Amino acid sequence: MKVVGINASHRRESNSGLMLSTALEICSAKGFEVEQIDLWDKEISYCVVCGLCGKKYGCSQDDDVMDILDKLAEADAILVATPTYFGGISGRLKSLFDRTLPLRRNKMMLSGKIGAAFAVGGSRNGGQEYTIQQIHAWMLIHEMAVVGDKKTAHFGGICTARNAGDALKDEVGMQTVINTAENLCARLSSLARG
Ligand SMILES: Cc1cc2nc3c(=O)[nH]c(=O)nc-3n(C[C@H](O)[C@H](O)[C@H](O)COP(=O)(O)O)c2cc1C
Incomplete structure (x- = not known):
């Protein structure tokens, strides 16, 4: 089974990337195939509402998005890690979320996949929970099954960090990342057992 992670930071060295790679290492250690997709170096245009994806699985725009959508379609679980920007x-x-419309319009290609969310903000209460709920909304609109971290923050992985790398100093936050990844692996394993 495969776990695909999206790192939505806009910078090369990032807290979101660290949180995601920590979670993916846990998934890998449990025997799952993993892949990290970093958005900072991808070309991602806005959806222009051309309607092509309502006719077939595809997009009128020639950038990096269809490659990402193909990887999401093949995944059994999807992790999304993002910085908090203005509470979202x-x-x-x-x-990217807007451009995932082809996956929804063509037989709900993400339906039933397991999803988990991670958010980091520079402030202790800077909107990380709202940000995670925005990711959960995207997952639910794709009919995915959402998991949280169960015993710590409840909603997923949440860190407080401003400068790149500081997330590792947030021990409580990193525990929510670890717990979310372990919870996701447990869910995937029970799916594999049937
Ligand atoms: C445009 C912008 C908006 C931000 N808004 C918030 C915010 O609303 N709440 C918060 O806690 N931190 C905010 N921050 C701080 C970032 O979330 C923080 O630096 C985070 O670690 C960046 O994640 P990254 O290292 O993965 O890029 C903002 C930073 C930027 C650049």
């Missing part, structure tokens, strides 16, 4: 997800992630 990063702009790149919002653009």
